Structures are given as C-alpha cells and as structure tokens.
Amino acid sequence: MEPMIKRMRVRLSVTFGFLVLVLYSVGALVSLGVFQQGLHRSTDALLVDLLSEVRPAVSTSSERPSLKDWDRAARMENLPVLATIQIFDPKGTLLESYGPPGVGVLTKGRVHVSDEAGDFRSVYQPIMRQDKQCGFLQVQVSTAHDDRSLNELTTAIVLAFPGLVGLVAFGGYLFVGMALRPVELTMDLLRRFVADAGHELKTPLSVIEAAIETIEHVHKEHNLSELETDMIRSASKRMRGLTEDLMFLARVEDPMRAFAKQVLSLSTLVEEEVQEYTPLAESRRLKLEITSNEPLEIVAEPESFRQLVSNLLSNAIKYNEPGGSVFVSLKKDGLQARLTVADTGIGINESDMVHLYERFYRADKSRSRGAGGAGLGLAIVKAVADAHQASIEVVSTAGEGTTFIILVPLAASPVSREKKPVERSGA
Ligand SMILES: Nc1ncnc2c1ncn2[C@@H]1O[C@H](COP(=O)(O)OP(=O)(O)O)[C@@H](O)[C@H]1O
Numbered sequence: 001m002e003p004m005i006k007r008m009r010v011r012l013s014v015t016f017g018f019l020v021l022v023l024y025s026v027g028a029l030v031s032l033g034v035f036q037q038g039l040h041r042s043t044d045a046l047l048v049d050l051l052s053e054v055r056p057a058v059s060t061s062s063e064r065p066s067l068k069d070w071d072r073a074a075r076m077e078n079l080p081v082l083a084t085i086q087i088f089d090p091k092g093t094l095l096e097s098y099g100p101p102g103v104g105v106l107t108k109g110r111v112h113v114s115d116e117a118g119d120f121r122s123v124y125q126p127i128m129r130q131d132k133q134c135g136f137l138q139v140q141v142s143t144a145h146d147d148r149s150l151n152e153l154t155t156a157i158v159l160a161f162p163g164l165v166g167l168v169a170f171g172g173y174l175f176v177g178m179a180l181r182p183v184e185l186t187m188d189l190l191r192r193f194v195a196d197a198g199h200e201l202k203t204p205l206s207v208i209e210a211a212i213e214t215i216e217h218v219h220k221e222h223n224l225s226e227l228e229t230d231m232i233r234s235a236s237k238r239m240r241g242l243t244e245d246l247m248f249l250a251r252v253e254d255p256m257r258a259f260a261k262q263v264l265s266l267s268t269l270v271e272e273e274v275q276e277y278t279p280l281a282e283s284r285r286l287k288l289e290i291t292s293n294e295p296l297e298i299v300a301e302p303e304s305f306r307q308l309v310s311n312l313l314s315n316a317i318k319y320n321e322p323g324g325s326v327f328v329s330l331k332k333d334g335l336q337a338r339l340t341v342a343d344t345g346i347g348i349n350e351s352d353m354v355h356l357y358e359r360f361y362r363a364d365k366s367r368s369r370g371a372g373g374a375g376l377g378l379a380i381v382k383a384v385a386d387a388h389q390a391s392i393e394v395v396s397t398a399g400e401g402t403t404f405i406i407l408v409p410l411a412a413s414p415v416s417r418e419k420k421p422v423e424r425s426g427a
C-alpha cells in the first residue's frame with residue numbers, strides 16, 4: 001500500500017475511533033442518568049402506593065394517631081414489614097416506627113442515614129382527623145437495591161470499554177481501508193498513466209531528435225539560420241528531461257516495486273556526482289567543493305540514489321549567484337550517514353517550504369523555468385528518500401542560502417540490514 005494512503009488510513013481510523021468512543025461515553029452517561037431517574041420514579045410510586053395502603057389502618061380515635069392495632073394484626077398473621085413505616089405528631093416528633101430502622105425525621109426524596117445503613121427514599125403525608133391535622137404517616141425504603149443495579153450497569157459499561165476500543169480500532173481500520181480503496185485505485189491509475197504516457201512519448205521524441213539532427217545538417221550546409229533548429233533542439237531536450245523525470249518518479253513511487261538495493265559506497269557516489277557537476281559549476285563561476293567525505297556505505301539502489309544526489313547538486317548550482325559556493329559533506333552521524341549539500345544561493349521563502357516536495361512546484365517560477373526546471377527534482381528526492389528510510393531536513397534563509405541534509409541508515413545499521421538484500425522483481 002502507498003505510504004501516503006497508509007498514513008491517511010491510520011489517521012482516519014484514529015479520528016473515527018475517537019469519535020465513536022466520545023459518542024459511547026456520552027451515550028453511557030445519558031443512559032445511566034435516565035436509568036437512575038427511572039429507578040427513583042418507580043421507587044417513589046411504590047412508596048406512594050404503600051402510603052395509601054397503610055393510611056386506612058391508622059387509628060385516629062385517640063389524641064395521637066397510631067398503628068398499634070394494625071401492627072398487632074400483622075404480627076398475628078406473621079406478615080413481614082419490608083418498608084419502614086412511621087407515625088409523627090404534627091410537630092414532626094416520631095411517635096411509632098415499624099419495620100426495619102429508618103430515618104427518624106420527616107423527609108422527602110433521598111436521604112443519607114449513615115455509611116453502614118446507606119441511603120433511603122422517603123415519602124410522607126398528613127393524617128387528618130375531623131379536618132384537623134393530627135400527625136404524619138411516613139414510609140421509607142432503603143436504596144441499596146437500586147444502587148446495586150446502578151453499580152452493575154456502570155461496571156458493565158466500563159468493562160465493555162476496552163473491548164469496544166479494540167473492536168472500533170479494528171472495524172475502523174477495515175472500514176477506512178474500504179473507503180480509501182477508490183482513492184488508492186485513482187492514485188494507482190494516475191501513476192500508471194504517467195508511466196505509460198512517458199513511455200509513449202519516448203518514440204516520437206526520438207524521431208524529433210533524429211530529424212533535428214538531419215535538419216541541422218542541411219541548415220549548416222546551406223548556411224541557413226540556426227535559430228529555429230536551436231529552439232526545437234532545446235525544446236525537445238526539455239521534453240526529454242521532463243518525460244524521464246516523470247517516468248522515474250512513477251517508478252520510484254510504485255508501491256509494488258522491489259528496489260534493487262545493494263551495499264553502496266555513498267562517498268564514491270558523492271565524489272562522482274560532484275565531478276559530474278564541476279564543469280557546470282565552473283561555467284557559472286561557482287565554487288563546488290567537498291568539505292568532508294568519510295568512506296561510508298549504505299544499502300541503496302544506485303540509480304535512484306544517484307538521482308537524489310544529482311538533483312540536490314543541480315538545485316544548489318541552479319539557484320545560486322555567480323561567485324557563490326556549494327559545499328558538499330558526508331559524515332557519520334550515529335548509525336546514519338549525514339549528507340549535506342549547502343549553497344550560498346538565493347534561498348527559499350518560509351511560505352514555499354511546505355510545498356517544496358510537490359510535483360511541478362517552483363518557488364521562483366521565472367527563474368526556475370529559465371533554468372529549465374519543471375519542479376520535479378525535489379519530488380524525486382523525497383520519493384527516493386522515502387524508499388530508503390532516509391529523512392530530509394532543509395534549512396534556508398532567503399537571500400543567504402539553503403542547506404539540504406539527508407540522513408540515511410548506514411549499511412551495518414539494523415534498519416538497513418532488515419531491508420537487504422531486496423532483489424528486483426521479474427519485471
Ligand atoms: N538549493 C535551493 N535554493 C533555492 N531554492 C531551491 C533550492 N532547491 C530547490 N529550490 C526551490 O524549490 C523548487 C523545486 O525544486 P525542484 O523540485 O528541484 O524543481 P526545479 O525543477 O525547479 O529545480 C525550485 O523551483 C526552487 O524554487
């Protein structure tokens with residue numbers, strides 16, 4: 001799978017998982033609240049029923065209301081009293097209490113008794129005698145049973161959480177993978193299109209190049225102007241460069257492609273490339289110098305890595321001023337090789353930094369086109385670096401210069417060893 005798609009897939013799965021878990025938490029809190037309210041309401045309804053059941057049994061024949069007769073009858077029939085039933089005088093003093101111990105004061109709703117006894121829910125109503133209030137009847141039940149139900153639900157919700165996390169992560173990853181499939185196919189199609197188009201352009205380009213040669217010959221023989229032929233030649237040269245870069249990029253970015261990696265002397269490669277670019281640097285009155293070149297080996301595909309170094313050197317020379325310099329250095333940095341290409345050129349603006357590796361992106365368009373670049377060089381550098389577990393750093397100050405640093409695992413380091421040797425596939 002394409003590294004970009006893979007990163008996108010992980011990022012989307014994490015976002016998806018996070019959203020689901022937030023929804024789950026909110027849903028759990030809401031259902032706990034609703035459940036608790038429901039429990040309270042049903043307990044209170046039960047207590048009100050109980051009140052109206054017990055109320056007729058309250059004797060109001062004497063000064064104080066009493067349930068003594070009712071209690072006696074209940075005892076005779078051996079009826080258990082499950083709720084606390086209490087009689088109060090009009091001032092709220094407890095007169096009688098039956099059933100399990102409760103709270104000895106008039107109170108409504110939930111009331112805390114003690115840590116051992118727990119909480120109670122309580123309901124009361126006045127007792128009337130000849131239109132005069134002569135006391136209160138109160139019933140109470142412990143909330144222990146309700147609390148236990150609530151605790152069990154809370155525990156179930158919490159226990160389900162880790163399982164849900166796993167399920168959401170797995171499901172999300174699969175789902176996002178499915179959703180990204182069309183994107184992946186489109187990118188694949190695009191890459192194949194570029195590669196095919198590049199390939200198809202090669203033949204007509206060769207024809208043009210051959211024809212130009214003949215025309216140039218004829219022009220020379222007849223002493224005709226070479227202006228037009230020069231224009232065609234330079235255009236076909238640019239087109240050849242462009243097609244080759246596009247095809248190379250399509251090849252490097254192909255996720256199915258196996259790189260023909262081998263142990264490679266990076267110092268030799270650097271030396272060869274610097275030699276290659278020396279005439280160009282001299283023609284632009286630039287100093288191109290290797291400041292340090294430690295003999296280091298990496299595991300890389302030579303052709304690709306040469307492109308990387310070549311593009312960095314070409315940029316450092318292209319985006320420079322006459323009299324400027326380009327310094328190349330290769331040093332060991334822990335388990336990595338640190339390749340630095342520093343120039344004293346025009347530099348890169350902060351705002352261009354983020355787009356640097358995009359295809360066809362040129363910071364200074366007039367200058368780049370004049371210099372013949374199409375904006376594919378750094379896209380190639382990035383693709384090659386990615387394929388070699390290498391990182392790129394850029395430090396640049398506009399008007400002062402730019403430094404590109406490539407950090408790539410050394411041949412003996414664990415990262416590179418795990419990748420070697422990779423043979424080129426049959427194609
Ligand atoms: N060493 C450098 N100094 C200044 N600008 C640079 C340097 N390297 C790259 N750039 C900027 O980044 C753009 C993209 O570079 P690249 O992908 O190699 O394309 P190009 O074909 O234009 O060289 C260039 O057009 C240039 O504006």
Ligand SMILES: [Mg+2]
Nearest residue numbers: 315373377378
């Ligand atoms: Mg370039």
